[in-house]
Amino acid sequence: MMLQGWTLPQSDTGRASILTPPPWHYSGEIIAVDFRADPGVVAALLPPEIEPAGDGSCTFVFADWCSASDTDARVRDDPARGQYKEAYVVCYGTVAGKPVGRVPFIWVDNDLSLVRGLIQGFPKKLGQIAMTRPVEIGRGGVRKALGGRFAAHVSSLGRRLATAAITLDEEHDKLFPRGIATPLVHTRLWPAVDGDEPAVHELSRGTIQGFELGTVFSGSAVLELGGSEFEELDRLVPTEVGRGYVHSAAFSVVGATTTPAARLPETGASA
């Protein structure tokens, strides 16, 4: 039988595949904190194709997403399938002189998103993410408004990896926070099982449409990064914590462009 399905598991119908191809749509709530880390560490996390910004600038992002797929109505229809939280760090650099972001580490709480991320080059692992969800009435929660205090944290394998809090003190009209607005350059990497060279090794940029932000609030922020036997996030311990941002964001991924990844530097200079 020819099997159907964009990903595993395949079958004659393809109905059980964990993922169908893009377009994929995302609408979410963001809690993000700009910070600086040791520029040498940031450089050590970038592939040779990305020139480090040099100032150690990074953003730690928490996101609570609702996602949908043009090719699978179940993703939006079942909240257990398409909704998830994730936490990641963006390091900044340039490619051909233009600003790009790189996500060296990311954790997510949903397997569809984990696989969808790996396919795009997001290096996703599972984690537990908690984020302040704003409320509109009553005294049980926090308003998305000046004075509101938003907190978020992520842990994995029982280790707290990042803890952030932002107290909103400014409402912006036309601000595009760097953490969400900078184009990301990923490495798609999938190992071979019968040879040393990867089966897939390419740089990838998502093709984004319909990028949209809600009202952006910003505020003073705290950010702590913690250690784990399995992670390297704490090498990016903040030397300086910048502003924090709370806002809605939305976009669609309709595809991607790829180029072969540099496996061996030509001169060895960047090794």
Place this chain on the structure above:
Amino acid sequence: MMLQGWTLPQSDTGRASILTPPPWHYSGEIIAVDFRADPGVVAALLPPEIEPAGDGSCTFVFADWCSASDTDARVRDDPARGQYKEAYVVCYGTVAGKPVGRVPFIWVDNDLSLVRGLIQGFPKKLGQIAMTRPVEIGRGGVRKALGGRFAAHVSSLGRRLATAAITLDEEHDKLFPRGIATPLVHTRLWPAVDGDEPAVHELSRGTIQGFELGTVFSGSAVLELGGSEFEELDRLVPTEVGRGYVHSAAFSVVGATTTPAARLPETGASA
């Protein structure tokens, strides 16, 4: 050492107690479906102090809460502590001729809420709850607006207990959905470990302040209840499914009033 703490664990400081006393504040998002079940089954789930409504009327409620406590700032400050989802059924009856609701079964995904519920008489167990979270921009999710389709489900010990979906077709100005607006009468029950009679057995009503609703949307609904070796929810299988409701809700619990529960019926008539 005299130990401090409203609940276990106690210590000299009481700082680790899972719960501090009210006032407790709640702000949440509700997805609820009115339905009718076998009136005999509904009657079988009510204590003798509550007269069954007789028509088998019930509401299945999903709620995504943010909670806070006047006596413990950590509940609101850490989203992993004060935020949670729960799912429950309300059966309707009367006490002294006035309408009351009874929650025979409820599942929650947070231990603070589980214990806070048991103390009030909510018969909480752990469950996994998923609910459509509305979005304000983009195509990744559903708008809380006419035409929006909201879904929710709860499972426990790997069994799907309830699945609901509502397609919003009406916006209300001054509607108080029965599932959230009817006063609840609970049974506080805590066993003895060295005797047959319970250590605590009393009827309890929460003292509610600041009850508030956001805009109420309603729509046509579907509701399915499923079985489990550990549950009786499916005895309430809908004979008729009514309207569904999607709205914000908020209130505070500032205390409760209690009366001893009837342990033995005087005439046996209600046994």
Place this chain on the structure above:
Amino acid sequence: MMLQGWTLPQSDTGRASILTPPPWHYSGEIIAVDFRADPGVVAALLPPEIEPAGDGSCTFVFADWCSASDTDARVRDDPARGQYKEAYVVCYGTVAGKPVGRVPFIWVDNDLSLVRGLIQGFPKKLGQIAMTRPVEIGRGGVRKALGGRFAAHVSSLGRRLATAAITLDEEHDKLFPRGIATPLVHTRLWPAVDGDEPAVHELSRGTIQGFELGTVFSGSAVLELGGSEFEELDRLVPTEVGRGYVHSAAFSVVGATTTPAARLPETGASA
């Protein structure tokens, strides 16, 4: 209707109650580490009825339990119901000159066990516990034998609370490790909702039968305790780490004896 059920939820059948009365049976695998903490802190965690040992001696215990109930076959029949892991600390003292243990803090990953614990006076919260499970064949795991390295950890709300490892270097014939063999004295505490005094406040000792140990292995150990906004465990940071123990254990709880807890010290001497 007179409602049935030893605990909530009650119904005409009582079939959905989360718990039925003892006898309860336990068979489990233990990973435990003896240690000493600041004797003043240990004293601060004991109720006035327990005289501190004075040397700050404690044991941190991880346990992977299978449990059963004479009054509910479902507990043993469904592995998702009766099986669970927990992690707790035992502090040592005396009552009337006889050694007792006190569990000031405990975390568990199962709601039945959480409620069963609270009823007995174990101050249970939810946590995530991981423990080395020994294997009998192959190279995928660790043998319960000399040279085997057993590890365990517990986290709650994304914070690592305790991490232990033991390398087995001795097999014992007739050793009863203190952490599992010392009788425990709990405080049963259940708040009132309409008054200041607790509804239940009593000291409780389980009535244990059929206590049994498998072969006990011991070894050199490491133990780290970590902090959390919600916990006080790290006040017990080890000043000295003793031996670690790995063994099977089993017993039955057939009831308990209780005495009223001291609410106000007569002389204030122990406050």
Place this chain on the structure above:
Amino acid sequence: MMLQGWTLPQSDTGRASILTPPPWHYSGEIIAVDFRADPGVVAALLPPEIEPAGDGSCTFVFADWCSASDTDARVRDDPARGQYKEAYVVCYGTVAGKPVGRVPFIWVDNDLSLVRGLIQGFPKKLGQIAMTRPVEIGRGGVRKALGGRFAAHVSSLGRRLATAAITLDEEHDKLFPRGIATPLVHTRLWPAVDGDEPAVHELSRGTIQGFELGTVFSGSAVLELGGSEFEELDRLVPTEVGRGYVHSAAFSVVGATTTPAARLPETGASA
């Protein structure tokens, strides 16, 4: 910087990569049930390279694994990393006349195992798995011995997918249960993001060493398969349930051999 790491995430050190290359070692406890399903459905789940057995024969397997890696000591050292449970179905067929097994569907509770599986061609999704863990003393659990009743179940996204129970009535000396002993043929599939053809599409067989079984017990079995919007497992609803098996198993995966997968049938007959 040339980045290191067999999988994502990569860095200059490669220390955070979720996975390092084989050899990988596995030691586990198996609960498995042989059954027959509609032969037409089984055939519809096999790739064109596998000839269906024709009799609809399958095995449903639950496994509780401890795993280790020669290239990453952390996998064995931290029980939260290398230990996991999984549940899968094996369908039987032949390649070049020799018996092979195919795993069309599998669920696992650990992200390292999920990615390690996808790389080998196991179509893993996340699920919650519960399995009777045998005990050696006491009355809290079940003995791995004649008369013991072993149960297991798996759920995903709140739907119970499979429920099994086996009552042991025979101990075997030299039995190799088909579910664990048949060589598996997987499809490694990884999508492209900028084209229609998969980036990786090949058949793969693991290179197994050190295969070992503990004492095999068998017994009469029950097996129920359930439905989910996201799965097709219930198409394999048992038409006949065979024997169940409980035993330890161990092996090492030291590599794999692959061949390109058939993308287009030569005659179209099987499309």
